Amino acid sequence: REHQLGVGAAHVVAQADLSTKLKLLGVEVGSFGDAKGTTEGCRTVSLSDNVRGTYSKLVLSPDGTKVLGGLLVGDTSRYGDLLDLTMSAAPLTVPPETLIVPPLPGGAAPTLSANALICSCENVRSDAICGAIADGARDVATLKKCTGAGTGCGGCVPSLHGLLQSELARLGETFSNHLCEHFAHSRQELFDLVRVKGHHTWDEVLGAHGHGLGCEICKPAVASILASLYNEHILKPGHAPLQDTNDAFLANIQKNGTYSVMPRVPGGEITAEGLIAIGAVAKRYGLYCKITGGQRIDLLGAQRDDLPAIWEELIAAGFESGHAYGKSLRTVKSCVGSTWCRYGVQDSTSLAVRLELRYRGLRSPHKLKSGVSGCTRECAEARSKDFGIIATEKGWNLYVGGNGGVTPKHAVLLASDLHEDEVVRLLDRYLMFYVRTADRLQRTSTWLENMDGGLDYLRAVIMDDRLGICAELEAEMERHVASYEDEWARAVATQEMRARFRTFVNSDARDDGVQWVDERGQIRPADLPPGLTHLTPLPMAGGDD
Structure with a gap:
């Protein structure tokens, strides 16, 4: 695999980034940069650990001050940091061997780069973030606007938050950990207040500890706290308006406005009858089927109107919400x-x-x-x-x-x-x-x-x-x-909750604007639900696992 990555593609695209991380026969493997050490005059440092069953190699510049590439086998936990160090061409601030030697128990790993990559979507590094903070940015929203970080997939927002907090502490300023403008408490503080005071509703929490009307940050946070403490149904009157987009309809919304259905399959263990039931539902409603990384079957492309009927069939077959x-x-x-x-x-x-x-x-x-x-x-x-x-x-x-x-x-x-x-x-x-x-x-x-x-x-x-x-x-x-009780079982059995899934409040008409795709032959026109006859791209959203 290393030979294929290091040679085959390099002749086609000059200086292409051929870094990759994968799992071969249950063993983690990662290669990055000049993993084969083809740079003239380069040096290598390697560690073969027969006890841990790992092998690590770094390819260094001729003067030993920069990482040009490397290979990791058995343990790729530092892959992201080493790849960043390679791509940034930053000079080493620590001896190179310390980058591949496991730290002692309780010891901290060495800092690899003073200018770490924070947002890979927009290629924003820590110096740009720190520069924006020095220029007056004091919250994540301003950092997003100034640098573009966090405006792609959004996965780096926790890192933005942490860097902002540490940089303000370095500057001797106080960092607010308030949940939002409506609550002058952190999430942990608010959880303890709700638990000790015994609040059971949003109005009680807001009246005792907040102000204003609430927002898209504090409402789902309070809903989560109440659900953690009391395990009441999240679509119960009073709780339903607090939920975010997915929890509001007990399904993961996809890019084209349809929803995913994923029944729980504990431990990945399923019967033949269960497989047949899932297949029958998928065929009846024209759903795209995907085996997930979490050993479950994801059914994608469900219209909101159909969710209660789909779940009725799955519940009758012995399934419950996979959350x-x-x-x-x-x-x-x-x-x-x-x-x-x-x-x-x-x-x-x-x-x-x-x-x-x-x-x-x-x-x-x-x-x-x-x-x-x-x-x-x-x-x-x-x-x-x-x-x-x-x-x-x-x-x-x-x-x-x-x-x-x-x-x-x-x-x-x-x-x-x-x-x-x-x-x-x-x-x-x-x-x-x-x-x-x-x-x-x-x-x-x-x-x-x-x-x-x-x-x-x-x-x-x-x-x-x-x-x-x-x-x-x-x-x-x-x-x-x-x-505990199954959320979908309660939802389909309660008329008030079931009514939430109608597309239109005053009509039983379906949404005819949903578009579908015949992607690699999974969905055929004959399999589509009544009224849906056109086939166009069906994008999928990740994260259901």
Whole structure:
């Protein structure tokens, strides 16, 4: 693969960026820049670690001051930083060997670039952001306007927020962590106020702790807090107007205005009857089918009017909401474990099903993903998740704080060789502590990185009970589990909620402006719903997993 990338395409397009990261037979591999070391006079530094099963190589300039390229096998956690360092041609500020030597436990990784790439969509680096702050920008909205950062996919906005906070602190200025102009509290402070005061509605929260009418920032945030604490249906009168676009219709809206339907398939385990039912629904409503990275089947292209009828059929077949639209648990991915795989040492599928059914519907500051691998070959990619479990011969290793966000992070080891019940108990505490203390739309990796004391403090809180709140956290999770009900089952059975899905308030007419595509033969004209006869591009939106 390295040979193909380094030679074949280079003859076609001069100096093309051939960097790539992939997974071959379960092993992470990444190459970037001049990975083969073809630059005249270049030098290399490499590390072969037979204990960790990794290999790292950096290709350096003749004077050893710049990274020209490299190859990573077995561990690509630093791929993004090293690629950025290569593309920026920034001089090294640390010895090159420290870039590929794993840091000591609890130690910080070396800073790779003083001018890091913040927004890859608009190619905006940290010096441009810091320059805008020096010129007077004091909020993310102004930074977006001044630099263009965050105006593409929006994935870098948390990084913008963090850089703004650290730069203002360096300048000796106070950074406001208020949720928005209507609440002079952070998300964590507001969560604690609602929990302690026992507020159950938006009006109660706004009247006691805010002012004005609210906005698109604070309304979904308060809705999430109320859902986390009380697990009431999000389309209940009083809650429904607070929801964002996806939660408002219990579906992920796509680029062309249609919606996605994704039933829950715990652990990726599904029966033949279930597959037939999903296929029948897809055919009846002319939906595009996609196997997701989270071991589920995504049905795309549903009209809003059809969502209740689609879900009635799926519920009758034994399915429930997969919460692909919410800031909540998405999936717990698993391999086949010891049941089928000759390498499996624990039953990963059963544990994945248990965890997904336990934490389904848990509303949180951001979406949550998990994975359970039945052995150290890691086929479920558990360390790329917000929490992941990997089997050992003695039990389970629990990893936390990883995800596939703006800067992908490997989850870090929290505890080793746990019994299954110990895994569940620690996860109950970990998840509820995250729900309590994270900022709005903050992924678990960023939350853990920004936590004072980091992993050691997290261990002290949820393992050693330093704050004396472990019993509370466990009780809160038990209340969530006991109060869970399928959101779509309630929605289709409640006439008031069901009426929300009509396209027009005063008519049963359908929206005839939706456009469809015959993309690689998935949808044929004969398969389209009645009244839809034209085929034009159907763009899809990501993130359903």
